[in-house]
Amino acid sequence: MYQKPSTKFPFINRQILRRLYLVALVILATLVAIWWEQVQTPKSMTVTSLTQPEEVLVGEPIQPIPVKIALNQSKVALGEKLFHEPRLSADNRVSCLSCHNLSKGGADEQAFSIGVNGAVGDINTPTVYNAGFNSRLNWNGKFETLEAFTEAVIQNPTVMGIHWQVLIPKLQQAPEYMQAFTQNYADGVTTANVKDAIATYLRSLYTPNSRFDQYLRRNKKAMTDAEKQGYRLFKAYGCVSCHQGMNLGGNLYQKVGLMGDYFRDRGNVTNADLGRYNVTQDEADKFVFRVPSLRNVALTSPYFHDGSVKTLEEAIKVMTKYQLGRSLSQKDTQLIAQFLGTLTGEHPALNQK
Ligand code: HEC
Ligand code: HEC
Numbered sequence: 399m400y401q402k403p404s405t406k407f408p409f410i411n412r413q414i415l416r417r418l419y420l421v422a423l424v425i426l427a428t429l430v431a432i433w434w435e436q437v438q439t440p441k442s443m444t445v446t447s448l449t450q451p452e453e454v455l456v457g458e459p460i461q462p463i464p465v466k467i468a469l470n471q472s473k474v475a476l477g478e479k480l481f482h483e484p485r486l487s488a489d490n491r492v493s494c495l496s497c498h499n500l501s502k503g504g505a506d507e508q509a510f511s512i513g514v515n516g517a518v519g520d521i522n523t524p525t526v527y528n529a530g531f532n533s534r535l536n537w538n539g540k541f542e543t544l545e546a547f548t549e550a551v552i553q554n555p556t557v558m559g560i561h562w563q564v565l566i567p568k569l570q571q572a573p574e575y576m577q578a579f580t581q582n583y584a585d586g587v588t589t590a591n592v593k594d595a596i597a598t599y600l601r602s603l604y605t606p607n608s609r610f611d612q613y614l615r616r617n618k619k620a621m622t623d624a625e626k627q628g629y630r631l632f633k634a635y636g637c638v639s640c641h642q643g644m645n646l647g648g649n650l651y652q653k654v655g656l657m658g659d660y661f662r663d664r665g666n667v668t669n670a671d672l673g674r675y676n677v678t679q680d681e682a683d684k685f686v687f688r689v690p691s692l693r694n695v696a697l698t699s700p701y702f703h704d705g706s707v708k709t710l711e712e713a714i715k716v717m718t719k720y721q722l723g724r725s726l727s728q729k730d731t732q733l734i735a736q737f738l739g740t741l742t743g744e745h746p747a748l749n750q751k
């Protein structure tokens with residue numbers, strides 16, 4: 399095992415060398431044990447924010463959602479009250495919650511939702527969870543901030559359909575809102591403050607700790623082998639070139655039907671199908687959409703802007719055919735679907751039964 403003592407160190411005899419070897423061996427074994435412990439321990443319970451990048455697997459195209467985001471909780475509470483408030487609509491019947499059911503993945507399980515005065519929407523309701531991480535909002539990416547979005551949705555004639563001149567006095571006449579607004583804002587109930595409270599609440603609707611995020615935080619046991627295989631396929635087939643970043647989407651535009659005419663095959667092209675063209679009037683933007691986030695996607699059927707697909711496996715088949723120009727085996731489709739199932743995160747409202 400050991401070498402002859404070097405003649406350079408005549409004072410070190412074999413006995414001492416043997417002890418030194420033993421000590422070195424013990425130190426090495428301890429270091430290996432500590433490293434192994436690090437690899438095996440779930441990190442998600444201790445990590446509090448993304449400011450600790452060393453805790454996360456390096457080189458992955460997707461980042462975990464921060465475990466904790468600092469927000470003014472009093473404004474969050476006011477925003478939550480407004481989110482649930484039917485008086486925010488012209489007919490006092492529709493609240494944000496009507497379409498964005500928080501215990502149903504933040505959407506409503508319908509292809510098209512019903513808004514104020516029974517108006518039927520022309521595009522599928524996306525989830526509100528994690529919308530704060532999308533750099534573009536809506537299927538056509540028309541809005542860049544939650545505040546600008548809220549400004550529009552309140553007045554949208556097929557959603558809430560109310561004018562600020564009507565809504566502000568309505569809230570001012572409600573003592574509970576007068577109190578809550580003056581508590582949070584020096585100037586009480588104003589348009590800007592309604593938008594700020596709702597936007598703050600929307601920012602609180604993030605869903606950390608999905609099993610996939612735990613895996614990214616180096617908890618290898620958080621995902622099954624099949625799910626990990628699904629993740630590898632998700633990257634290998636190129637899904638991740640569009641669905642990337644913290645939200646697996648929400649930050650790019652892409653044409654729907656890059657590799658095949660999705661709309662001709664589906665039929666009945668509507669105005670909403672024109673996508674980003676409706677914002678820019680640029681021919682090149684026809685049928686271009688914001689790539690949606692895949693966070694919590696297992697909970698948000700039906701899929702696509704037209705709500706045309708009910709199951710994840712079917713959605714994956716449509717994607718591989720029209721976005722990648724390939725066809726997938728049933729097995730690979732299932733594996734990717736299993737991976738997508740690990741993207742369901744945690745939020746008290748999401749997990750309530
Ligand atoms: C009638 C159903 C309905 C109601 C009510 C409704 N929404 Fe929506 N919401 C939608 C639809 C449909 C979209 C997508 C619109 C589009 O892409 O053109 C959407 C999009 C959103 C988005 C953007 C999500 C993203 O990632 O792009 C947010 C945020 C949102 N709604 C919040 C709200 C808030 C806040 C309220 C209440 C003030 C509200 N919604 C009321 C149907 C509704
Ligand atoms: C070229 C970009 C691109 C690629 C590649 C791509 N997607 Fe998509 N994905 C999109 C766009 C754009 C949409 C929105 C389509 C629509 O609504 O009509 C979408 C929608 C989806 C949806 C539905 C989400 C929802 O909430 O409705 C799923 C699921 C999905 N993609 C999974 C995948 C998978 C799995 C792959 C790889 C096999 C993949 N995508 C490859 C761009 C892409």
